[in-house]
Structure formats: C-alpha cells, structure tokens
Amino acid sequence: MKRLLIGVLALVAMMGVARAETLRILMETVPDTEQVKSLLSEFKAATGYDVEIEAISYIDMHTKLVPQLIAPTGAYDIIIVDFYWVAEFTKAGWLLPLDEFAQRDGVDLGRYVPKVMATTGQVDGVTYMLPFYNYVMGLVYRKDLLEDPAEQAAFKEKYGIELGVPKTWDEFKKQMEFFTRDTDGDGQNDFFGTVTQAQRGDCIMMQSSNFLYGNGGRYYDENWNPLLNTPEAVQGLADFADATLKYSAPGSEGFCFDEATAVMTQGKAYSIITFNNLYATINNPETSAAGGKVGITGVPGGGLMGSWGWGIPKSSPNKDGAWAFINWVESFDIAKRRAIMGNAMTQTALFTDVDVVAARPEAPSLEPLVAEANAFPVFTYTVEFVEAVGREFNLAASGQKDPKEAAEAAQEAFADLLRKDGLIE
Amino acid sequence: MAAGALARRDQRFGLLLTAPGLAALLLVVLFPLGFAVFTSLFDYTLVHPNHDTFVGFDKYVEAWNADYLPDALWTTVKFVVASVVIEFVIGFSVALALNRVTRFKNVYYIILLAPLLMNPVVVAQLWRMILHSELGIMNYVLGMIGIGKINFLGDPVAAFWTVVLVDIWHQVSFMAILLLAGLAALPREPYEAARMDGASAVQTFVHITLPLMRPVIAVALLLRLIFAIKTFDIVFIMTKGGPGTATDLISYFIYRSAFFGLDVGRASAMSVALLLIVLALTIYLYRYMKSLA
Numbered sequence: 001m002k003r004l005l006i007g008v009l010a011l012v013a014m015m016g017v018a019r020a021e022t023l024r025i026l027m028e029t030v031p032d033t034e035q036v037k038s039l040l041s042e043f044k045a046a047t048g049y050d051v052e053i054e055a056i057s058y059i060d061m062h063t064k065l066v067p068q069l070i071a072p073t074g075a076y077d078i079i080i081v082d083f084y085w086v087a088e089f090t091k092a093g094w095l096l097p098l099d100e101f102a103q104r105d106g107v108d109l110g111r112y113v114p115k116v117m118a119t120t121g122q123v124d125g126v127t128y129m130l131p132f133y134n135y136v137m138g139l140v141y142r143k144d145l146l147e148d149p150a151e152q153a154a155f156k157e158k159y160g161i162e163l164g165v166p167k168t169w170d171e172f173k174k175q176m177e178f179f180t181r182d183t184d185g186d187g188q189n190d191f192f193g194t195v196t197q198a199q200r201g202d203c204i205m206m207q208s209s210n211f212l213y214g215n216g217g218r219y220y221d222e223n224w225n226p227l228l229n230t231p232e233a234v235q236g237l238a239d240f241a242d243a244t245l246k247y248s249a250p251g252s253e254g255f256c257f258d259e260a261t262a263v264m265t266q267g268k269a270y271s272i273i274t275f276n277n278l279y280a281t282i283n284n285p286e287t288s289a290a291g292g293k294v295g296i297t298g299v300p301g302g303g304l305m306g307s308w309g310w311g312i313p314k315s316s317p318n319k320d321g322a323w324a325f326i327n328w329v330e331s332f333d334i335a336k337r338r339a340i341m342g343n344a345m346t347q348t349a350l351f352t353d354v355d356v357v358a359a360r361p362e363a364p365s366l367e368p369l370v371a372e373a374n375a376f377p378v379f380t381y382t383v384e385f386v387e388a389v390g391r392e393f394n395l396a397a398s399g400q401k402d403p404k405e406a407a408e409a410a411q412e413a414f415a416d417l418l419r420k421d422g423l424i425e
Numbered sequence: 426m427a428a429g430a431l432a433r434r435d436q437r438f439g440l441l442l443t444a445p446g447l448a449a450l451l452l453v454v455l456f457p458l459g460f461a462v463f464t465s466l467f468d469y470t471l472v473h474p475n476h477d478t479f480v481g482f483d484k485y486v487e488a489w490n491a492d493y494l495p496d497a498l499w500t501t502v503k504f505v506v507a508s509v510v511i512e513f514v515i516g517f518s519v520a521l522a523l524n525r526v527t528r529f530k531n532v533y534y535i536i537l538l539a540p541l542l543m544n545p546v547v548v549a550q551l552w553r554m555i556l557h558s559e560l561g562i563m564n565y566v567l568g569m570i571g572i573g574k575i576n577f578l579g580d581p582v583a584a585f586w587t588v589v590l591v592d593i594w595h596q597v598s599f600m601a602i603l604l605l606a607g608l609a610a611l612p613r614e615p616y617e618a619a620r621m622d623g624a625s626a627v628q629t630f631v632h633i634t635l636p637l638m639r640p641v642i643a644v645a646l647l648l649r650l651i652f653a654i655k656t657f658d659i660v661f662i663m664t665k666g667g668p669g670t671a672t673d674l675i676s677y678f679i680y681r682s683a684f685f686g687l688d689v690g691r692a693s694a695m696s697v698a699l700l701l702i703v704l705a706l707t708i709y710l711y712r713y714m715k716s717l718a
Contacts, residue, residue, distance in 0.1 A: 200669070201667075251577065259553075262560055394667045400668065
C-alpha cells in the first residue's frame with residue numbers, strides 16, 4: 001500500500017513537471033494558426049518547451065478567454081488578442097507589459113508597420129503585445145471582367161467613364177450596380193456586383209466600416225465625439241444597405257465572412273471587400289472558381305485596420321516560457337517563413353523581402369493597404385459597441401429601418417458607451 | 426428495540442447515505458444560484474470583478490430598462506409558443522403512430538433519436554450551410570421543383586420561422602419519445618371496454634387516450650417549455666439574433682449583457698428574473714398536474 005502511494009505521488013509529481021514544460025496557447029482556427037503549428041517542432045528543439053495550441057472559432061474566443069484572465073492562475077500561458085479587446089484587456093489589467101522582456105532581448109519594436117503596432121502592440125506607450133498578423137480589409141475584384149473589352153465598352157456607354165480598378169468610392173458604386181445582373185434570364189439576379197457580410201454584430205461592423213470610410217466618414221473625432229450621424233456616415237450606411245439589398249446575393253443580411261467568401265469563390269460575384277489574408281483562398285484555382293482571375297487593391301477611402309497580437313496574460317502560469325515563445329515566433333526568420341506560407345505580415349521588411357515576393361507576388365501591393373488602413377474605435381466597451389451599433393446597422397441593411405434613423409440610434413448607443421467609459425461627458 | 430427507535434435509526438442512516446449527494450447538489454446547484462442572486466445586487470463587471478459596490482435593486486431596474494429587452498422577451502414568447510406547440514402536435518402524432526408499430530421499432534427509434542443526439546452547435550452549423558440562400562442545397566432543391574429561392578436567414582420573418590423549424594427538427598424526438606413512453610404505459614382495459622361498446626378511433630382518442638395521457642403531456646410540455654426558454658446555441662450560431670432583432674431570444678440577450686457588455690451584475694439580475702418566471706410557470710404546471718392526478 002505504501003509503495004502504491006509513493007508511486008502515485010511520484011507520478012503526480014512527474015505530471016506536474018511535464019505540465020510546467022508545456023506552454024498552452026488559445027488561438028483561432030485560421031490558416032495563420034496552422035502556419036505556427038507547422039513550425040512548433042523547431043521551437044521544441046531550440047528551447048525544450050512543448051507547445052499545446054487550442055484552436056477554436058472566433059465566436060467562442062472572448063467568452064473562453066475572460067474567465068481565464070480573471071483567474072489568479074489561468075489555463076493559458078500565451079493568448080492572441082484581437083484589436084477589439086485591447087482596451088478592455090489592458091484597462092482591466094489582464095495583460096503583462098512586455099517592454100522589459102523586449103529590452104532585455106534587444107527586440108526592435110520598430111520593425112512593425114506603425115499602424116499595426118498602434119493597434120495590437122502598444123497602449124499609451126506600453127508594449128502589451130507583439131503584432132501577430134493583420135487583417136486589414138481590401139477590395140478583391142475580378143480582373144478578368146475589368147479587362148474584358150465588351151464589359152469595358154458597355155460600362156463606358158452606361159456611365160461615360162472607363163472601366164478599371166476603382167480609384168474612387170463613386171466608381172466602385174457604379175461597378176457594383178453594373179455587374180449585378182440576371183445571366184440566365186429567369187428574372188432573378190444570379191451574378192452580383194459585390195458580396196456583403198451583413199450579419200448582426202462583428203461581421204457587419206467589419207465590412208460596413210469600409211463603406212463609412214469610402215464616403216469620407218469616421219467613427220469619432222480627435223476628442224472621441226461620435227460621428228455616426230454625420231451626412232457622410234449616413235450615406236455610408238445607406239450605401240451598405242443598398243449594396244446588401246440590391247447588389248449582393250440574397251441572404252447577405254445573415255452572411256458572415258465565410259458565407260460571403262463562398263459566393264465569391266463560386267464565381268458568382270464581381271467583388272468583395274474582405275480581409276486581405278483571404279485573397280490567397282479566393283485566388284487559388286484549386287479551391288475557387290474565381291482562382292487566378294482576381295486582383296486586390298485598397299478600398300477607396302482606405303480599408304479597415306484589423307490585427308491580432310501575441311500577449312502574455314498576468315494569469316499565465318509560465319511567463320518566461322511565454323516570452324521565449326513570442327520572441328521566437330516573431331523573430332525575423334520565423335516571421336519570414338510564416339509570411340512565405342501566407343501569413344498576413346506585420347513587419348515592414350517582409351512585404352518587400354525577395355524570398356517573400358518570390359512566393360507571393362502580391363506582397364508589395366499589400367503594404368499600402370496596411371499602411372493606409374483606418375482605425376476602428378478601440379475602447380473598453382468595443383465589444384458592446386460592435387453589438388449595439390451592429391444591431392442598428394443590420395436593421396438598416398435588412399431593410400427594417402431607414403439608414404438615417406438607424407444611424408441616429410447608433411450614434412446614441414455609441415455616445416452612451418463612450419460616456420460609460422469616461423471618454424466624453 | 427421499539428419500532429419508533431428503529432424508524433429513527435433508519436431515518437438517520439438514510440440521511441447519512443444521502444448526505445454526500447445532497448452536499449454535491451448544494452455545491453453545484455445552490456452555490457451558483459446564490460452567487461448569481463448575490464452578484465445581481467452589486468456593480469460587478471468583468472473589468473472590475475469585485476463585490477465592493479452594493480447597488481441594491483438598481484441592476485434589476487437597469488435590466489428592465491435595457492434597450493430592446495421588450496423585443497427579446499416578445500420574440501422569446503413567440504418562439505416558445507410556436508416551437509412547443511408544433512413539437513407537441515408532431516411529437517404526439519409520431520408517438521401515436523409508433524405506438525401501433527410492432528416491426529422495426531428499433532430502427533424507427535434510432536432515426537428518431539439521431540437529431541437529439543447531435544450537438545446543437547453542429548445542428549445549427551449544418552442547417553446554416555443547407556439554408557445558404559445562394560449555395561445551399563435547400564434552395565437548389567426548391568429551384569428544381571419550381572419554387573423560388575427563399576431568403577431563410579436574411580428575411581426577418583423567414584429567419585424567425587427558420588430558427589423555430591430547426592429547433593423543432595432537433596427537439597421533436599424528445600417530445601415523441603416521452604409521449605411514446607406514456608402511451609406504452611397506459612392500461613389496456615379501458616380500450617378493450619371501449620371496443621366492446623363500439624367506440625370509434627376518434628372517440629377512443631378523445632375520451633380515453635387524452636384524459637389518461639394528461640399527466641404525461643403536462644410533464645412533456647413543462648420540460649420542453651423550460652428548455653425552449655433557455656434556447657441559445659441555435660441563435661448564437663445561425664443568426665446572432667438577427668436580422669435586426671428578429672431572432673433575439675432572451676438567453677442570448679443575457680449572454681451579451683455579460684460577455685459583450687461586461688456587466689455581470691446586470692446579466693445576473695436578468696437571469697434571476699428569468700429564473701423566477703420559469704419557476705412560476707413550473708409551479709403552476711406542477712399544481713395543474715397534481716390536480717389531474
């Protein structure tokens with residue numbers, strides 16, 4: 001009996017030791033996570049740490065993270081932080097500042113694209129994260145249609161301007177209308193000028209932001225005064241509602257990016273404003289009917305800035321091991337190999353790196369997209385903002401509310417949350 | 426030993442045996458419940474997760490005044506009534522049909538139980554793909570038989586009924602199995618007497634089956650009612666409460682208050698209020714069942 005007890009205790013102790021050498025990370029089920037997974041054996045060889053990645057879908061991440069961040073000792077050594085959550089997580093004091101680690105190991109924080117670093121890197125001069133990947137939104141369009149002489153002639157005849165990669169918002173609106181058509185003569189449109197993702201919440205907020213910027217609108221001014229009921233913002237929402245109800249596939253009112261992308265990859269739409277890291281999927285002839293036929297450009301007015309960062313929660317059981325991993329995964333060599341695999345880059349030098357460009361010829365064209373992207377409101381209640389304003393935008397996009405009325409309600413909801421956060425009086 | 430003393434010893438022994446179970450029950454049921462009630466009286470947020478600001482019933486008032494709460498409550502009422510009533514009608518019909526079946530009964534059971542065994546998240550994802558307006562198989566089939574495309578999740582009315590129908594697809598077998606168990610346990614004698622008296626099938630159903638099944642029906646309706654009020658997964662995956670507020674059920678509303686609004690105090694107040702409503706319904710139905718017995 002005594003031997004059995006000693007044996008069990010020894011086993012438990014060994015399990016404890018083994019546990020301490022395993023780093024746990026909560027990540028999203030996206031290609032960028034798979035790229036990291038494929039390199040983990042090298043980290044193990046270099047440091048001796050095992051890494052266990054728990055990949056779940058985005059919609060479950062915030063809910064799963066928060067209880068772990070509140071706990072004195074959480075389940076995750078490392079987390080990835082969406083820019084939505086940055087203000088919430090830092091204000092709540094859940095993230096460990098990384099400046100000391102970075103200085104100790106001579107990490108050059110200037111290697112990141114400044115806007116990405118400002119989004120998921122530093123808050124008030126303190127480094128809480130190292131940027132992992134960006135998801136700036138760009139305009140993916142069918143270049144085969146733009147180059148078609150018959151389309152060019154018809155477009156010129158109808159609008160009096162040349163058909164080409166859209167440089168202005170008005171040009172893009174005309175193209176959305178022009179390409180929406182009934183190709184089989186059954187009285188219903190079956191090819192669409194664009195595909196919107198108007199599902200309530202995060203999906204609609206991501207894409208409709210580009211319509212706001214395209215019309216010259218902004219979410220807030222330099223003093224955090226909300227600007228959602230300005231003429232530009234109302235026009236942006238009206239354009240988004242038009243795009244959803246007239247120029248996009250039926251059902252777009254309930255689409256998120258996966259369903260919207262599917263319409264594009266089935267070759268049923270001329271354009272989609274989407275995350276630049278989905279471009280490779282849409283342009284892959286093996287998986288997409290639009291493969292090899294699309295190009296990507298900046299959204300007129302600038303696309304939405306989005307990015308993820310690596311962070312260490314204060315509840316991390318192994319902070320040194322966590323930093324060792326982040327320092328390794330963001331080292332230039334590893335970041336470059338991830339970029340070659342398709343990672344949406346965050347380090348400036350990678351966009352023009354010879355090896356990266358050889359593997360991904362579109363890489364240089366992605367840099368201005370990231371550099372010129374527009375910021376989304378990031379404050380303590382961003383998640384609630386997305387929900388409240390997203391509901392109003394969805395009501396407009398599904399034809400249940402007049403865009404002006406929805407914009408006024410969104411303005412009020414935004415102002416309430418800014419007041420709650422102490423940003424305005 | 427006197428009979429009274431023996432009974433007391435038995436009672437003590439019984440208490441001893443049930444004590445661990447009762448303690449576990451207290452821990453896993455009453456503690457979270459008590460915590461929710463306690464938290465609902467404080468300004469407890471995820472940004473400041475402390476019980477240091479007592480606010481009394483302010484969170485209840487705040488919850489009651491929350492934007493779009495009446496919409497969520499009304500949508501929940503419509504959803505519960507529609508799904509429970511339709512599930513009952515289909516479930517009872519299936520149960521009556523299966524009660525007479527003698528061959529391949531197990532095969533029918535397996536088919537019937539398959540949706541119920543599936544995770545609700547899987548069910549919702551599956552239907553989301555099937556009902557994709559442009560690329561889903563449902564609209565493709567409807568197109569083949571000459572019916573135009575239906576905007577299942579984009580149109581507010583269609584989205585509400587889509588969520589109801591998916592819930593029915595998932596849960597109807599629960600109702601059917603429960604009612605089938607009740608039918609199988611009914612005594613044979615009243616039916617034989619009715620047959621001797623020349624009662625028709627409809628008369629037998631109305632005057633014998635329905636009265637005898639009342640307690641089982643009450644239990645089935647009560648359970649489904651409670652489950653339907655708590656419906657969350659299908660809406661969370663399929664619609665996020667949209668388009669607009671067309672499928673915004675109260676459980677999802679409360680969830681958003683806690684995890685999007687970060688206001689656990691307000692979400693707890695909503696949960697406690699919902700619990701009281703469900704409790705009141707349960708007590709009413711329990712009393713009704715007892716009156717039938």
